[in-house]
Structures are given as C-alpha cells and as structure tokens.
Amino acid sequence: MDRNDLRVFTISGWSLKAFAPTAVGARRPLLLIHGWTGDENSMWVFGSQLSPDRLMLAPRAPHPSQHPKYGGYSWVASRAGQWASVTELAPAVAGLEALVGALESEYPETDFSRLDVAGFSQGAALAAAFTRSSPGRVGRLAMLAGFLPEDFADGLPPDTFRDLPVLIAHGTQDETVPVAMARTAQTVLAGAGATVTYCESEVGHKLGANCLRAFKEFFS
Numbered sequence: 001m002d003r004n005d006l007r008v009f010t011i012s013g014w015s016l017k018a019f020a021p022t023a024v025g026a027r028r029p030l031l032l033i034h035g036w037t038g039d040e041n042s043m044w045v046f047g048s049q050l051s052p053d054r055l056m057l058a059p060r061a062p063h064p065s066q067h068p069k070y071g072g073y074s075w076v077a078s079r080a081g082q083w084a085s086v087t088e089l090a091p092a093v094a095g096l097e098a099l100v101g102a103l104e105s106e107y108p109e110t111d112f113s114r115l116d117v118a119g120f121s122q123g124a125a126l127a128a129a130f131t132r133s134s135p136g137r138v139g140r141l142a143m144l145a146g147f148l149p150e151d152f153a154d155g156l157p158p159d160t161f162r163d164l165p166v167l168i169a170h171g172t173q174d175e176t177v178p179v180a181m182a183r184t185a186q187t188v189l190a191g192a193g194a195t196v197t198y199c200e201s202e203v204g205h206k207l208g209a210n211c212l213r214a215f216k217e218f219f220s
Contacts, residue, residue: 005052008040012102014095016040016059020107021052028116028139029107030219031096031130032058035121035145037065037072046118046144046207049216055110059099061092075126084122085150089129096130116219118142121177121205125149128185135160141194142167142218145174145205147181153188162193167218169211171203 007018017040030050032043040060047056061073075092076084104112116139119127124146131138132152141164166189170182179200190196197218201208207215 011106012099014059014062014099014102016057016099017044018058019044019047019052019054019056021055028114029055029057029103029110029112030116030118031100031127032056033075033096033117033119033123033127034058034061034073035119035123036074037067037070038120038123039072042072043118043120043123046120046212046215049212050219054219055107057103059096062095075122083147083150084125086129086132086152086154089126089149092126093130093133096126097134113137114139116140116142118144118215118219119146120144121146128152128189131164132156132160135164138164140165140167140219142169142215143182143185144169144207144211144215145171145177145182146185147177148185148188153192156188156192158192160192161189164189164194165218166194166196167199167215168196169199169201169207169214171206171208172200173203174205176205 034042040058043058061075063074065072065074076088117127124143131141172179186198199211199214201211
C-alpha cells in the first residue's frame with residue numbers, strides 16, 4: 001500500500017480516511033468500520049493486507065466514546081447496555097447509507113451499487129446491521145472480533161443473506177467480546193442463507209495470524 005494514495009478528508013459532515021489508488025473502479029469499494037474507542041485510522045492494520053487496486057474507505061464514528069482512558073469514537077450515542085441493538089444502531093446505518101451516497105459523487109468512476117463491508121468489534125455489529133438493512137447491496141461481509149446486534153435475528157427471513165459470503169474471525173481468549181457471540185453469529189447468519197467462513201485463533205480481542213490470512217484470502 002502506497003502511503004501517497006492515503007487521503008484524510010471530510011465529506012457531508014463525516015471524517016474519513018481513504019485509500020484511493022489512481023486506477024479505481026475495477027473492484028468493489030470496501031468500507032472499513034472501526035470499533036468502540038477507534039477512529040478512521042484504526043482499521044488500516046487490516047486494509048494494508050489487501051490488494052492495492054481496491055478503493056478502501058474508513059469513516060470515523062460520529063459520537064465520542066466517553067471512555068475515560070482511550071477516548072476515540074462510538075457508533076452509538078451512549079453505552080447504556082454493553083451490546084448495541086439494531087434499533088440503537090439504526091441512526092448509524094442511515095448515516096452510512098447517506099455517506100455512501102456522498103461518496104458516489106466523490107468517486108464517480110467507482111460503482112457503489114455493490115460494496116464490501118468489514119467491521120471490528122462494535123464496528124462488526126454495525127456492519128451486520130448495515131447488511132441487514134440492505135442485503136442486496138453488500139457483496140461480502142467480514143465480522144472481526146465482533147457480535148451480532150441484539151434482536152438481529154428477530155423476524156429475519158431464512159433466505160435474507162442467501163449465498164452472501166461472510167467471514168467471522170474471533171479470538172478464543174477474547175475477554176471483551178466472548179467467542180460464544182461469534183459462534184452464535186455463525187449459526188444465525190448461516191441459518192439466514194449466508195455462506196460463512198469461520199476462523200478462530202487462541203488470542204484476545206484481535207485477530208491471530210491464521211485469521212488475518214483468512215481475511216486476506218476472503219477479499220482477494
């Protein structure tokens with residue numbers, strides 16, 4: 001990844017970081033969605049693994065995280081509960097949809113009718129909620145050290161994600177998001193028709209080397 005192709009800018013009230021190679025348009029764009037206390041810089045440890053001819057976009061969440069030590073940002077306005085619900089994430093989903101509309105004008109040579117989404121932790125919950133809202137628009141979904149939003153499966157038709165490629169990668173020693181939540185996500189998404197690739201590593205709240213390779217292969 002050439003650092004000269006990295007760009008930090010603001011559009012429609014969103015701050016984001018983009019990797020925009022000169023020859024953009026051949027591949028689907030990829031949204032990289034950070035977790036709680038993250039920002040637009042957090043997801044590039046994953047983005048740097050991917051093909052340099054892909055447009056990658058990492059927006060900053062709109063709310064301060066309110067974490068006394070780490071700061072950063074959050075996709076929900078408050079953390080009254082530990083796990084965000086579909087309802088709590090709905091404003092963030094609508095915001096992402098509006099952002100994608102603005103990016104279509106910013107990168108007119110790129111086709112945004114289908115895009116890929118990868119999220120980490122709380123960002124994985126948002127990526128799943130975004131996909132649930134517009135299942136036909138997402139080409140691939142990656143949930144990294146994440147969880148499904150509360151009430152995600154409520155009223156979910158069995159073919160909602162028919163043939164959608166999904167990667168779930170998680171650490172068995174994760175004390176922030178228990179691995180049981182990743183296993184539940186695998187069951188729910190497969191039950192709704194998704195084609196799930198599942199990876200575990202003996203690590204904490206991050207990806208192990210084997211799952212990082214799986215992430216690279218998933219988007220290759």
